[in-house]
Amino acid sequence: MVGTNQRAHGFAQDVALHPEWGYHLQGFVDDQWWSDETAASNAGALLGGLDSIPSLLRTMPIDEVIVALPLASFYQQIAEIVASCRDHGIAVRSIGTFFDPDQPKRTAYLPGGVGTITLHDESWNAWGFMIKRMTDAVVSAVLLLALAPVFLLATALIRLTSKGPVFFRQTRIGYGKRPFEILKFRTMVVDAEKLMAQVEHLNETKGPTFKLKNDPRITPLGKFLRKSSLDEIPQLINVLRGDMSLVGPRPLPVRDYEGFSKDWHRRRFSVKPGITCLWQVMGRSSISFDEWMALDMRYIDQWSVWLDIKILFQTIPAVFRGSGAV
Known part of the structure; x- marks a missing residue:
């Protein structure tokens, strides 16, 4: 919540009273507490001044930024906030007091009839998003059943050929910069991550990611x-x-995420990560880091159900070719 005035306090109270809205207030951002009521409430802490917003967007899981500042008085500051949020793919809404709930042609309303102006929003069509999630659930369940023999064979071979667990588990950065544990079949020796320092200098890619074609691990x-x-x-x-x-930007390890130097790279976390994406079908490890990020942005900007279907079908021959695999 940007602002600590009465308007911000009122909305924070509404959020606390209505958990069914789905909002969780991370905290307030302003140069000081402008309302004694807001300061005395338990709605959230003052996370920093207005100039701290870019760093907060980089380090906190944030889905939306609600601006309670008056547009006329803080136009330049709000413009900078919108620019920062655009880099991260985060929606920005401004709470207004000048909306008429009975007016049929309203701009936008949050739950509870709170009028807002949407200053920036990259969220996908709700129906398309629902179809994507349903497709993910059904197709992944079917594939797990269909690939069960391969799954069991790989499990047995890993146990027979090397000591250690079957699965490789690692914390990756997912939707909204939230961490989750990814599962893969283990392809490296045990404690491979602890041996990273020994091969770090051999990295064959530019940028924060690590790739080594003949990795000894x-x-x-x-x-x-x-x-x-x-x-x-x-x-x-x-x-x-x-x-x-199934389709989305590849999930990256925490190490790679922390190495991002450009805020626009972080816009890839405004959607769920996927098993395959444009990067997978257009060269995989053979393309540069900047090209990879550009393909992720292209996917986000051009997303549709049909694009997902196209990528899924193009992934099949790419896998058989092993193009760019490491």
Whole structure:
């Protein structure tokens, strides 16, 4: 919530009284408490001044920014807030006191009849999003059943050929910059992450991500699993859980996320991560980091159900070719 005036206090009270709205107030941002009532309430802490917004957007899981500042008096500051949120793909709404609830041609209303002006919003069509989630749930369940023999065979081979767990579990950054645990078949030796410092200097890509074609930590079976993309099969469980989608920007490790130097790169976290995306079908590891990020932005901007279907069908030959796989 940007602002600590009476308007902000009123909306914060409404949010606290109506959990069914689905809002969780992270806190307030302003140069000081402008309302004694807001300061005395337990609605949220003062997270920082207006100039702290860019850093807060980088470090906190935020879906929307509600602006309670008067537009006329804080036009420049609000314009800067909108620009920062646009880089991250975060919706910005301004609470107004000049809306008539009985007016049929209203701009937009939050739950409870709170009138707003939408200053920036990249959210997808609600019906399209619902279809995407239903498709994810059904297709991932069907594929898990269909691929059960492959799943069991890979499990047995991993146990026979190397010591350690079958699954590789790692914290990745997902939708809204929220962390989740990704599942993959283990393709490296045990404690591979602890050995990262020994191979870090061999990184073959520019940017925060790490890629090494002949990574010595990869097991012989792991090379085959990666080349064939069979190591990705357990991620269908992540899709079924709702952590991921079948199609979307690839989920990145915390290490890679923390290395992002440009805010617009973080817009990829405004949608659910996926098993495959444009990057997967257009070269995978053979393209540069900037090209990869540009493809993610292109996917977000041009998304449709039909684009997802197209990418899924294009993924099949890409997997058989093993194009760009590491």
